[in-house]
Amino acid sequence: KRQPLAGLLVLTSCAKEETESYDKFENQALEAWMTQHRSDLVENLQSEGLYYIDLLDAGDLASDPINTEDIWVSFDFSGRDLSGNIVLTRRANEARQLGTFTKYTHYVPFYRYCGTENTSLMEGTFLAMRNTLHLDPDYAAGKGVDPEFLLREGSRVRLYLPSRIVGNGVEGDGGYEGQFDLSAKRPLIVDMEICDTVKNLSLIHI
Numbered sequence: 001k002r003q004p005l006a007g008l009l010v011l012t013s014c015a016k017e018e019t020e021s022y023d024k025f026e027n028q029a030l031e032a033w034m035t036q037h038r039s040d041l042v043e044n045l046q047s048e049g050l051y052y053i054d055l056l057d058a059g060d061l062a063s064d065p066i067n068t069e070d071i072w073v074s075f076d077f078s079g080r081d082l083s084g085n086i087v088l089t090r091r092a093n094e095a096r097q098l099g100t101f102t103k104y105t106h107y108v109p110f111y112r113y114c115g116t117e118n119t120s121l122m123e124g125t126f127l128a129m130r131n132t133l134h135l136d137p138d139y140a141a142g143k144g145v146d147p148e149f150l151l152r153e154g155s156r157v158r159l160y161l162p163s164r165i166v167g168n169g170v171e172g173d174g175g176y177e178g179q180f181d182l183s184a185k186r187p188l189i190v191d192m193e194i195c196d197t198v199k200n201l202s203l204i205h206i
Helices: 002-037 039-044 092-098 123-130 137-143
Strands: 052-057 071-080 086-089 110-114 156-161 188-199
Touching (some): 039 137, 110 123, 123 156, 123 188
Antiparallel strands (some): 052 156, 071 086, 071 110, 071 188, 156 188
């Protein structure tokens, strides 16, 4: 009677080892790709999630970081594979270029809840919104920000995400789709802009 359980434990162990092995391989492959194509960002590797970040615009430095409280975030979003093929977009101009534009699609930013626990965000975007971003000091100086940076309204970033913080494939529909679907176990490049924030009204007591 113990054999089925033992077999299950072996299968579970093998699956875990296989996943860990692939994650290690993907980390190395993504690092090699970054070294070849974006060597200026190699030192911007984030320890949680092991993704890379390019700060395109710091945003409104006078505004509070979006991780100071549970909040609703409006953010523009476009996703590409490492070859530059768009797999998901909320932008009408990109949809027109791709031939996926429809007049029935409402091309507006995502509107998602961003709290201490992730409930509805792609893991990579959640990590970038909630965590302190650690930037190479020389890179940060060139951007005019501190090496430890937090996203806020107006911040624009490009994230180079390994598949484990992307999910099991990425695809859009109804006018939001790109040129191709992103297969599982593939990195994703995300362009993201924090457009607006709204306090979690359920926490406001009148």
